[in-house]
Amino acid sequence: MERHEEVLVALRRIIRAIDLQSRQLLQRSGLTGPQLLTLQAILRHGPLGVGGLARLINLSQGTVTTILDRLERKNLVARSRSTTDKRRVVVTLSADGEQALASAPTLLQEHFIRAFSELSDWEQNLILSSLQRVAGMMDAYKLDAAPVLETDELNGPFSI
Amino acid sequence: MERHEEVLVALRRIIRAIDLQSRQLLQRSGLTGPQLLTLQAILRHGPLGVGGLARLINLSQGTVTTILDRLERKNLVARSRSTTDKRRVVVTLSADGEQALASAPTLLQEHFIRAFSELSDWEQNLILSSLQRVAGMMDAYKLDAAPVLETDELNGPFSI
DNA sequence: CAGAAATATTTTGAACTCAAAATACTTCTT
DNA sequence: AAGAAGTATTTTGAGTTCAAAATATTTCTG
Structure with missing residues (x-):
């Protein structure tokens, strides 16, 4: 995988x-x-x-x-x-x-918050920044894609 | 926050x-x-x-x-x-x-896969293990509640 | 063997979610 | 001021999701 x-x-x-x-x-x-x-x-x-x-x-x-x-x-x-x-x-x-x-x-969940709080500071930061990084990579397109809608992007990277 | x-x-x-x-x-x-x-x-x-x-x-x-x-x-x-x-x-x-x-x-999204693939090996691992850690902290309770699944069509608890 | 317990699937009812169309109102242009 | 263009919200239609109840079958037990 x-x-x-x-x-x-x-x-x-x-x-x-x-x-x-x-x-x-x-x-x-x-x-x-x-x-x-x-x-x-x-x-x-x-x-x-x-x-x-x-x-x-x-x-x-x-x-x-x-x-x-x-x-x-x-x-x-x-x-x-x-x-x-x-x-x-x-x-x-x-x-x-x-x-x-x-x-x-x-x-x-309470138990998630507890488990997370018990991590050391740097571990919490590591996890948070990983999540933010993934989020950024996933919704990045919204920033450049919106203005470009007019151009014929229909055959672009997501075509079948 | x-x-x-x-x-x-x-x-x-x-x-x-x-x-x-x-x-x-x-x-x-x-x-x-x-x-x-x-x-x-x-x-x-x-x-x-x-x-x-x-x-x-x-x-x-x-x-x-x-x-x-x-x-x-x-x-x-x-x-x-x-x-x-x-x-x-x-x-x-x-x-x-x-x-x-x-x-x-x-x-x-293609562009996510591309961006992710371009990260260095250790960065990919860091992100993946952070996500798995969060997932583990979130669904941990299920493991106590539901005993081991023993189905021959299931290779591991969460494999796709 | 007949009924009970266990297992597998579907149905039901409710919430969430979005895009696109419809509606309501405001602001700009002429 | 009348109409056009723009902004804000709701409606519509479809898909996803779950728990719990209902249904179908199998396996166990007396």
């Missing part, structure tokens, strides 16, 4: 572990990972537009809309149209939302 | 990049990432039961069933009941499936 395939296997394990954690979270607190992440982002950054929120948590706008639908149904957030620019929808935390956040579990 | 939170941010970027790659794949070849992964596993390991397939690619049995539904609808795989043990469903690649696999793109 080539090394980049082993990378994929490791990533699939990680992705699955995160998904399972999200489902456990739902059982314990009624909030899934993405929902909790969304609430945390609003808490940290204050009232936000949907687009800004999406960029902050690395999700598409449409995805954030459906997450907000669920949070709104549970009365954890409120949506309101901005008065200055009525195209914008501003999302705020409700009192219930703050309450839910305060009592919510962590997004990563 | 604490370091384990930065870990989560990096992981979210990676997860998103992989999802987007899967959708590009679908545009170009008609197969999504999980579908391609499933076909590859069958090619490598020969006809498989659904459960073995699920363990091989780190997905639940129910998930694999829905993926197989789509692959079967496209005539890329065939399901048949095992004659020796009729509880089991055996999945095989069709001729079309082999053909599709032969002409399919890679699961990771």
